[in-house]
Amino acid sequence: MPLFHASPKDPADKALFDYIHNIFGFYPKNIALYRVAFTHKSVAAETVGNYHVSNERMEYLGDAVLSTAVADYLFHTYPTQPEGFLTEMRSRIVSRASLNKLSEKLGFGDYIRHTPDVGSNAHSMGGNAFEALMGAIYLDRGFDFAKHIIIDRIVRIHIDLEQLQTTDVNFKSKLLEWSQKNKKSTVFKMLEEIGEGHKKQFHVQIVIDEQPYADAIDRSIRGAEQLAAEKTWKQLFGEN
Helix, strand or coil: CCCCCCCCCCHHHHHHHHHHHHHHCCCCCCHHHHHHHCECHHHCEECCCCCEECCHHHHHHHHHHHHHHHHHHHHHHCCCCCHHHHHHHHHHHCCHHHHHHHHHHCCHHHCCECCCCCHHHHHCHHHHHHHHHHHHHHHHHCHHHHHHHHHHHHHHHHCCHHHHHHCCCCHHHHHHHHHHHCCCCEEEEEEEEECCHHHCEEEEEEEECCEEEEEEEECCHHHHHHHHHHHHHHHHHCCC
16 A cells, blocks of 8 residues: 555645654645544634534544554563553553643644643643544544554654663652641642543642642543643642
8 A cells, every 4th residue: 555645735734744754754644534533622613513623523533543552562572461550551651641631742832722721731731632643544444554553653663661661650749748747738639620531531630738739631630630740749849
């Protein structure tokens, strides 16, 4: 199957077309799918009835594709590890924080279409587009091709599995232990719940002795607490 397809005439589509090739090594067949993947709901155009074309539906699909591809890869990479280990590793790879960082590293921000006033959604806009892009690749090229891109162009290049295994991610426990030892009052404050169903996210902030510290957003309360705790720990004690 040839990897080259005719370049779109629209300048914005052509820029996205070339970007996909430069980052992931292939040319899109249907550029419209990728345009949708990079369209935030804040600029979505209404088409039929109340349906707006944005990356939300594609994000739902991409989440499943990404999770399945990573699960399969980990299952075969670690043939003797138990289910708990595989689940934790997958969680770390596909976490909102990880996808946000990947999208930033890969320059997604230059291609996501959104209004300037996206507010709290800005925290997760890149990660959402990342999942939506996986959905676009799946729809454009099928699961096997999407899996190849996820594993060979993302996981093997941008994810250090050894470091991921040894990273102490339980910053919440560390922060609570430090608080108890130093007689500090540390509270994990829920600021807001964003969205519903599959899209629901939790916005949590750390408050120490009634002083606000870092905040974070994630799909689970536990994830948001861990991210906020990690940021706070680094605020208090530095990156190391």
